[in-house]
Amino acid sequence: MRSLTDWFEVVWFRRKVVAIITAVIVALMAVYLIFAPRTYQASASLYFDKSAPDPLKSENNGQQQDNRLATEAEVIRSSKVVQRVVQSIPAAERKEYEAKWGSQSKSGQPFDDWLRAKLLSAISVTTQADTKVLAINAVAAEPDKAAELANRFATGYVDAQRELSTGPAQAYAKFLSGNMSAARKDVERAEGALSSFVKATGISGDTQASAGALAATVSQLAGSQAAAAGAANMGGSDAQGVADAQNTETVQRLSTEYATKAAQVSQYEATLGPNHPTLQAAEAELATIKARLNAERRSATDAFVRSRQAAIAAESAAAAARAGQLQSAANAQRSQLVEMSSNLGKFATLQQDLATAQQRYNDLSSRASQMQLRGALPLANVSQLDTAKAPDRPTSPKVGLLSMLAVMMGLAIGAGVAILLEYLNPRVRTLANVEKLIGVPVVARLSLPRETPRMLTDASAN
Numbered sequence: 001m002r003s004l005t006d007w008f009e010v011v012w013f014r015r016k017v018v019a020i021i022t023a024v025i026v027a028l029m030a031v032y033l034i035f036a037p038r039t040y041q042a043s044a045s046l047y048f049d050k051s052a053p054d055p056l057k058s059e060n061n062g063q064q065q066d067n068r069l070a071t072e073a074e075v076i077r078s079s080k081v082v083q084r085v086v087q088s089i090p091a092a093e094r095k096e097y098e099a100k101w102g103s104q105s106k107s108g109q110p111f112d113d114w115l116r117a118k119l120l121s122a123i124s125v126t127t128q129a130d131t132k133v134l135a136i137n138a139v140a141a142e143p144d145k146a147a148e149l150a151n152r153f154a155t156g157y158v159d160a161q162r163e164l165s166t167g168p169a170q171a172y173a174k175f176l177s178g179n180m181s182a183a184r185k186d187v188e189r190a191e192g193a194l195s196s197f198v199k200a201t202g203i204s205g206d207t208q209a210s211a212g213a214l215a216a217t218v219s220q221l222a223g224s225q226a227a228a229a230g231a232a233n234m235g236g237s238d239a240q241g242v243a244d245a246q247n248t249e250t251v252q253r254l255s256t257e258y259a260t261k262a263a264q265v266s267q268y269e270a271t272l273g274p275n276h277p278t279l280q281a282a283e284a285e286l287a288t289i290k291a292r293l294n295a296e297r298r299s300a301t302d303a304f305v306r307s308r309q310a311a312i313a314a315e316s317a318a319a320a321a322r323a324g325q326l327q328s329a330a331n332a333q334r335s336q337l338v339e340m341s342s343n344l345g346k347f348a349t350l351q352q353d354l355a356t357a358q359q360r361y362n363d364l365s366s367r368a369s370q371m372q373l374r375g376a377l378p379l380a381n382v383s384q385l386d387t388a389k390a391p392d393r394p395t396s397p398k399v400g401l402l403s404m405l406a407v408m409m410g411l412a413i414g415a416g417v418a419i420l421l422e423y424l425n426p427r428v429r430t431l432a433n434v435e436k437l438i439g440v441p442v443v444a445r446l447s448l449p450r451e452t453p454r455m456l457t458d459a460s461a462n
Contacts, residue, residue, distance in 0.1 A: 007419060014418035021417060022410030024304035029406035038394035041139050042146040045386040048132045070255070071297075072134060072382075073125040076157045082116045085149075123153055130259070133385060143390035150388035161382050176368035183361040190354035197350050215352050217329045222360045248300050255295040261286045378453065400462040 010020060075081065089097070101114050124137045136157075138150035266287050268279040435442055 010422045011415045011418045014421060017421070018411065018414030021414035022407060025410035026403070026406045027403055029127055033397055033399055033402060035404065036397045037141060039139050039141060039396045040143040040146045040391045040393075041137055041395040042143070042150045042391055043138075043386075044136045044150040044384065044388040046072075046134045046136065046154060046157065047385040048134065048382050070127065070258070073127060075160070076125050076134075076136060076153060077120060078160075079116070081156045081160050082119060082151065084159060085119060085152045086112065086115055088152050088156065090366070093408055096415040097350060119149070122149060127259075136388075137397070138388065143392075147388040147390045152278055154384050154388070158382060173368050176364050178359065180364045180368060183357065183364050187354070187361050190357045193379040194347075194350040194354050197346060215355055219356065219359050222356065222363055238365065248296075250296050251300055254289060254296055258286070258289045261289055383452065 097115055097118070098111060101111050104114075122139045124139075126135045127133075127136060128135070136150050136153050138146045138153065140146035140149060261282065265279070265282045268276070268282050295406045432442075
């Protein structure tokens with residue numbers, strides 16, 4: 001059994017072989033680094049401010065909402081945002097993608113699906129612990145393409161968020177605008193009918209007290225109908241349920257645990273190997289926390305959505321019941337007016353119809369203005385903090401790391417070859433090797449002059 005020193009001497013004796021093998025491997029790595037494709041990474045940052053005030057409310061509590069960067073990262077990779085990015089690609093660049101699709105897609109995959117998958121494969125989203133900043137990282141073969149892709153995803157996400165925050169208000173404003181057209185026609189018909197009646201009968205003046213009571217009842221009826229319509233059309237959404245669920249104590253605690261454990265895993269990954277038990281245990285615990293967090297989010301979201309839907313249904317039912325009561329009261333008051341003098345009753349009815357139509361139109365106009373304002377001024381809780389710029393250097397291949405690995409690999413392989421050659425053709429280089437081969441201890445060690453081999457050769461010749 002040779003010692004470590006013996007093997008070192010073997011490798012040193014065959015150092016030329018080790019040097020040649022190392023030089024070959026380093027040369028091969030240099031060729032690879034010269035011809036290997038370069039990839040560039042660019043990043044765009046988004047800032048989230050969940051305390052943005054509502055411009056339609058007189059009071060804002062300014063409560064800070066929990067950090068939901070992990071959820072927003074999934075939204076960035078959603079099909080809605082990717083579709084916006086696809087639509088923003090210029091025609092010339094789209095033709096380049098179509099050419100790549102024709103050469104790479106062999107399974108008949110549709111171009112749009114292939115393009116979305118390719119864009120997603122080039123995007124990664126990273127969060128920074130204890131901050132409200134999220135980074136969108138894009139990888140491409142050209143620095144400009146990487147910066148453009150990161151900026152497109154950032155812009156697409158911001159636009160999608162604005163659409164999500166203004167979409168319901170815009171839809172309700174459109175609904176109210178349609179009702180305003182009908183209400184405006186009702187006002188015009190009521191004005192025409194009253195004008196014709198006054199011209200035909202010559203009656204004019206104030207209506208009776210019953211007509212005034214009818215006006216108040218009908219006004220209340222219009223308000224109740226508007227409230228019922230608002231309750232029916234402004235129902236709760238899953239997004240509101242997610243926002244409410246994020247504020248629960250359990251979700252906040254699990255989110256904090258997840259962020260802490262993720263930071264710990266990142267630290268282990270930087271210092272430990274991928275198969276280290278500590279790293280594997282930390283990763284398993286991180287996966288468990290994430291599963292618990294997702295389950296708690298879903299459970300809390302479902303609970304909030306069901307609760308909100310139940311409250312809206314109860315509010316809508318109450319408003320409908322109130323509207324029914326007011327409708328019955330209005331019908332009763334109209335019947336009472338009919339029993340009065342036909343001309344006076346007719347005048348009061350026409351006058352009240354005009355006031356009712358005008359009040360309904362004003363109510364719809366006011367609510368439509370509010371919804372249009374909400375739709376035009378979204379609650380901007382996200383903004384692009386940094387614009388991605390074209391990187392100066394590629395992110396891969398890593399020249400320094402690969403060069404160092406090539407040198408280490410060459411030395412290791414060279415040492416292995418040297419040891420293999422020694423095993424196939426062993427030589428005696430130390431006293432310990434002599435004792436091992438002949439089985440007797442070495443008594444003395446003689447130092448011969450350098451001419452000894454030549455002298456022995458001459459002696460043997462004589």
